[in-house]
Amino acid sequence: MAIGRSVPVRDAEARVRGAVAYLADLRLPGMLTAKIVRSPFPHARIRHLDPRPALRIPGVVAILTAEDFNRPGAPRLFYGVDRKDQPVVARDRVRYVGEPVAAIAAETPEAAEEAAQAIEVEYEELPAVFDPLTAAKPEAPRVHEDCPGNVFLHTRLRHGDLEAGFAAADLIVEETYTTPPACHAALEPHGVIAQWADGRLTVWSATQAPFVVQETLAELFGLPREAVRVIVPPLGGGYGGKGYVRLEPLTAVLAWKVGGRPVRLILERSEEFVTLTRHAAWIRIRTGVRRDGTLTARQVEVYWGAGAYADITPRLLRSAGLVRVVGPYRIPAVHVDAYGVYTNLPPAGPFRGTMSFEGAWAYESHMDTIAHALGMDPLELRRRNLLRPGDRFCTGEVIEEAFFWECLEAAARHVGWDQPYEKGEGMRRRGRGLAVMMKSTLPRSRSECRLVLRADGVLELHTGTVEMGQGAHTALAQIAAAETEIPLERVQVIGPDTAQVPYDATTSASRATSMMGAAIREAAARLKEEMRRRAAPLLEVDPEELILQGAGVTLRGRPEVWIAWEEVLRRHGLEALEAHGVFETQGGLDPETGQGIASPHWHQGAGACEVEVDIETGKVRILRYCAAAYAGRVINPALATLQNEGNMVFGLGQALMEQIFFDQGQPLNANMSDYQIPSLRDLPEVLESVLLESPEGSIHGLGEMTLPPVAPAIANAIFDAVGVRIRDLPITPEKIWRALHGE
Amino acid sequence: MANRERFALHVNGQIHVVEAEPTRRLLDVLRADLGLTSVREGCGIGVCGACTVLMGGRPVSSCLLLVSQVHHQEIVTVEGLGGNGVLHPVQQAFIEHFAFQCAYCTPGFILSTVAMLEKEPDLDEQVLGEYLSGNLCRCGSYLHILKAVRTVARGRQHGFS
Ligand code: FES
Numbered sequence: 001m002a003i004g005r006s007v008p009v010r011d012a013e014a015r016v017r018g019a020v021a022y023l024a025d026l027r028l029p030g031m032l033t034a035k036i037v038r039s040p041f042p043h044a045r046i047r048h049l050d051p052r053p054a055l056r057i058p059g060v061v062a063i064l065t066a067e068d069f070n071r072p073g074a075p076r077l078f079y080g081v082d083r084k085d086q087p088v089v090a091r092d093r094v095r096y097v098g099e100p101v102a103a104i105a106a107e108t109p110e111a112a113e114e115a116a117q118a119i120e121v122e123y124e125e126l127p128a129v130f131d132p133l134t135a136a137k138p139e140a141p142r143v144h145e146d147c148p149g150n151v152f153l154h155t156r157l158r159h160g161d162l163e164a165g166f167a168a169a170d171l172i173v174e175e176t177y178t179t180p181p182a183c184h185a186a187l188e189p190h191g192v193i194a195q196w197a198d199g200r201l202t203v204w205s206a207t208q209a210p211f212v213v214q215e216t217l218a219e220l221f222g223l224p225r226e227a228v229r230v231i232v233p234p235l236g237g238g239y240g241g242k243g244y245v246r247l248e249p250l251t252a253v254l255a256w257k258v259g260g261r262p263v264r265l266i267l268e269r270s271e272e273f274v275t276l277t278r279h280a281a282w283i284r285i286r287t288g289v290r291r292d293g294t295l296t297a298r299q300v301e302v303y304w305g306a307g308a309y310a311d312i313t314p315r316l317l318r319s320a321g322l323v324r325v326v327g328p329y330r331i332p333a334v335h336v337d338a339y340g341v342y343t344n345l346p347p348a349g350p351f352r353g354t355m356s357f358e359g360a361w362a363y364e365s366h367m368d369t370i371a372h373a374l375g376m377d378p379l380e381l382r383r384r385n386l387l388r389p390g391d392r393f394c395t396g397e398v399i400e401e402a403f404f405w406e407c408l409e410a411a412a413r414h415v416g417w418d419q420p421y422e423k424g425e426g427m428r429r430r431g432r433g434l435a436v437m438m439k440s441t442l443p444r445s446r447s448e449c450r451l452v453l454r455a456d457g458v459l460e461l462h463t464g465t466v467e468m469g470q471g472a473h474t475a476l477a478q479i480a481a482a483e484t485e486i487p488l489e490r491v492q493v494i495g496p497d498t499a500q501v502p503y504d505a506t507t508s509a510s511r512a513t514s515m516m517g518a519a520i521r522e523a524a525a526r527l528k529e530e531m532r533r534r535a536a537p538l539l540e541v542d543p544e545e546l547i548l549q550g551a552g553v554t555l556r557g558r559p560e561v562w563i564a565w566e567e568v569l570r571r572h573g574l575e576a577l578e579a580h581g582v583f584e585t586q587g588g589l590d591p592e593t594g595q596g597i598a599s600p601h602w603h604q605g606a607g608a609c610e611v612e613v614d615i616e617t618g619k620v621r622i623l624r625y626c627a628a629a630y631a632g633r634v635i636n637p638a639l640a641t642l643q644n645e646g647n648m649v650f651g652l653g654q655a656l657m658e659q660i661f662f663d664q665g666q667p668l669n670a671n672m673s674d675y676q677i678p679s680l681r682d683l684p685e686v687l688e689s690v691l692l693e694s695p696e697g698s699i700h701g702l703g704e705m706t707l708p709p710v711a712p713a714i715a716n717a718i719f720d721a722v723g724v725r726i727r728d729l730p731i732t733p734e735k736i737w738r739a740l741h742g743e
Numbered sequence: 744m745a746n747r748e749r750f751a752l753h754v755n756g757q758i759h760v761v762e763a764e765p766t767r768r769l770l771d772v773l774r775a776d777l778g779l780t781s782v783r784e785g786c787g788i789g790v791c792g793a794c795t796v797l798m799g800g801r802p803v804s805s806c807l808l809l810v811s812q813v814h815h816q817e818i819v820t821v822e823g824l825g826g827n828g829v830l831h832p833v834q835q836a837f838i839e840h841f842a843f844q845c846a847y848c849t850p851g852f853i854l855s856t857v858a859m860l861e862k863e864p865d866l867d868e869q870v871l872g873e874y875l876s877g878n879l880c881r882c883g884s885y886l887h888i889l890k891a892v893r894t895v896a897r898g899r900q901h902g903f904s
């Protein structure tokens with residue numbers, strides 16, 4: 001059986017030989033180097049921009065500025081997956097430090113660099129605003145002229161009678177939590193190659209969403225979709241940072257200006273910090289609870305700092321930004337108000353654990369504050385309120401697969417929650433904490449695939465799913481093999497390439513294995529049906545009498561009659577047989593009430609830990625961490641465990657280390673020495689991964705669900721150890737020290 | 744181009760004469776001039792280890808070295824490991840123990856491990872930390888990397904590799 005087995009990833013040997021060709025390894029004849037000229041100001045009017053001095057530099061081929069968009073036949077200047085508010089390069093005005101104002105294509109990186117220095121730009125600085133709460137004040141400077149107050153979207157969730165809920169409470173607790181912008185920091189930077197030929201555009205991009213890129217570019221240039229081809233090499237990490245549309249418009253328009261020769265843009269590390277960030281979030285959470293621990297009401301107000309352009313934030317706000325901040329609890333009355341706010345910072349977007357990370361930081365820290373106020377064990381408080389199968393969530397939907405308690409309980413058990421332990425007395429104090437989270441996946445999205453059975457016995461799987469290290473191509477091949485009974489070695493994965501594979505919405509929100517997997521199942525069923533139909537005349541029987549078995553067809557009750565699939569093809573003179581599969585999720589929420597279907601299924605994860613705090617320095621050591629996820633039906637246990645461990649390590653960085661520091665909009669730590677990510681030395685002494693499987697359950701993506709609990713679990717353990725509550729991420733020794741010393 | 748000079752590099756057992764400005768980074772020479780794309784740029788400032796190569800058997804960051812500093816030095820990249828199509832035991836162990844996800848960091852980790860196993864007869868946690876904390880893995884495959892490394896180290900004690 002191909003499912004449930006830890007088979008190595010498809011190209012494992014190429015990976016250890018360093019032979020996987022990432023975007024930066026592609027070489028095209030005549031390829032030019034691109035370089036972006038960026039704004040040094042967070043908010044300014046462009047008074048004057050003169051590219052001419054740069055054009056005189058030998059090796060400079062073309063320079064793109066907003067002027068070019070005025071030419072007849074020029075592409076559109078503005079794009080955006082929701083609001084079309086972002087210019088390819090700035091015209092008149094820049095809105096964040098790092099915003100592109102011009103782009104250069106040159107023969108060599110040196111010439112491009114020199115040209116970037118030579119372009120003359122004069123700015124007139126404007127008042128700027130950086131944090132979402134200040135930006136949302138009516139008198140705040142406007143990031144976009146047409147958006148006073150900078151709130152471009154306000155969505156609501158309304159469930160139950162809030163006033164009655166609070167009136168029924170014995171205790172009301174209100175707190176405010178914040179999370180700062182952070183950087184995805186994939187080791188592979190963003191990169192794009194674009195080339196025009198005969199009015200058609202080909203783009204190679206390290207993107208998680210080839211079809212969204214295709215659609216955006218087609219619209220930008222006024223072309224039919226088929227005239228734009230997007231090819232995606234394996235990614236050196238994505239984590240959401242390569243989701244949706246990033247540098248493709250700029251590179252494609254620059255290539256359009258060049259005409260014919262391929263243009264390659266690869267970001268420098270410092271540019272990664274101004275390309276896409278995690279949202280800066282400000283979350284106020286207020287909860288009513290009865291003395292016995294029953295939650296009666298919850299009100300959440302979230303300001304999502306989107307940066308200078310809306311990007312994907314409006315879409316997120318219509319669902320994720322509401323439901324991912326509530327928590328997996330049964331609460332009779334819930335109100336959420338989510339605001340999407342422009343600020344003069346780089347755009348924010350998807351980020352491993354998108355909005356669940358911020359949500360869980362607030363609601364899970366808050367749960368411990370409540371438990372403490374009630375004098376109740378934090379695990380017990382959660383046990384009394386967690387959603388169980390058949391419970392209704394605040395969106396009105398009934399949650400069938402609900403294993404929050406099981407996840408939390410498993411994690412707690414691994415750190416010995418019910419056993420007594422020494423908290424310590426001297427300089428080092430110990431504490432324990434736990435947290436659980438619930439995350440929606442994408443409603444209203446579609447995945448398609450094609451299965452092609454060739455006469456040589458090979459099964460091709462054509463898929464738009466992007467391989468970014470999560471092992472998706474391996475897991476999908478396993479599903480295709482299991483569904484068709486064709487040996488795994490004979491399954492070939494083709495794609496992603498928009499010219500070769502059918503549509504897929506995106507590889508994000510941990511949706512690939514589950515949704516693409518379902519599409520494969522459907523395609524396999526069709527393929528088998530077609531096979532039965534074709535085999536019947538060869539065996540001179542009715543299709544109903546045939547049974548499909550072991551990549552062949554046999555006769556009911558007569559196992560000695562068996563003919564291989566490729567034999568059926570050969571006898572019909574067919575080179576290949578194709579079948580198409582589609583899987584679509586329905587749903588969506590009413591933006592005024594937040595009622596409806598937020599998710600086809602729910603991601604569920606928990607974490608528990610034991611920490612040691614040095615009260616002299618504020619330093620935290622994680623002695624033990626356990627992450628438990630509800631995994632449903634597991635395709636490849638080794639890959640699943642890798643994903644789960646990846647969540648923990650990524651989460652540790654987010655919890656304890658990571659923040660892009662902006663001073664008046666200027667990033668201060670835009671390099672990997674000042675912006676540190678976890679290394680081997682930062683791992684807990686014991687790190688355990690638990691996957692709760694259910695062979696009858698659905699297939700779940702595992703790339704995110706145990707990440708959001710990491711930060712609140714640690715913060716809760718710190719509170720347990722030294723009685724200090726940190727509410728602003730990341731949890732640094734300095735913050736702990738200050739809190740301990742009453743500052 | 745101004746002031747180009749000739750440099751002789753011994754890479755993976757072969758001598759390459761390259762013409763370059765003395766300030767050209769070894770990383771760029773290996774990737775662009777010699778096509779050794781297992782050597783990758785991550786941070787460009789000696790922090791991430793994605794550009795690790797062995798110089799005289801020691802792991803070094805090729806983003807920090809200039810071509811003029813490696814004239815006549817013995818350089819090994821992952822392309823030069825194993826031989827005759829056979830994988831090096833460390834590469835083998837990385838596959839067996841699923842020691843990577845996106846694998847962008849993998850060549851660097853493999854080379855650091857190879858150097859450590861050659862130089863350090865006794866592997867304790869401290870040595871492991873010294874050799875391997877200069878390589879970052881954003882996908883967070885560390886536990887599996889450690890498993891792979893420890894397995895080869897044990898095998899070596901028993902006389903394999
Ligand atoms: S690129 Fe050389 S150490 Fe990161």
Ligand code: FES
Pocket residue numbers: 187236237469843844845846847848849879880881882883884
């Ligand atoms: S496997 Fe992706 S960075 Fe290590």
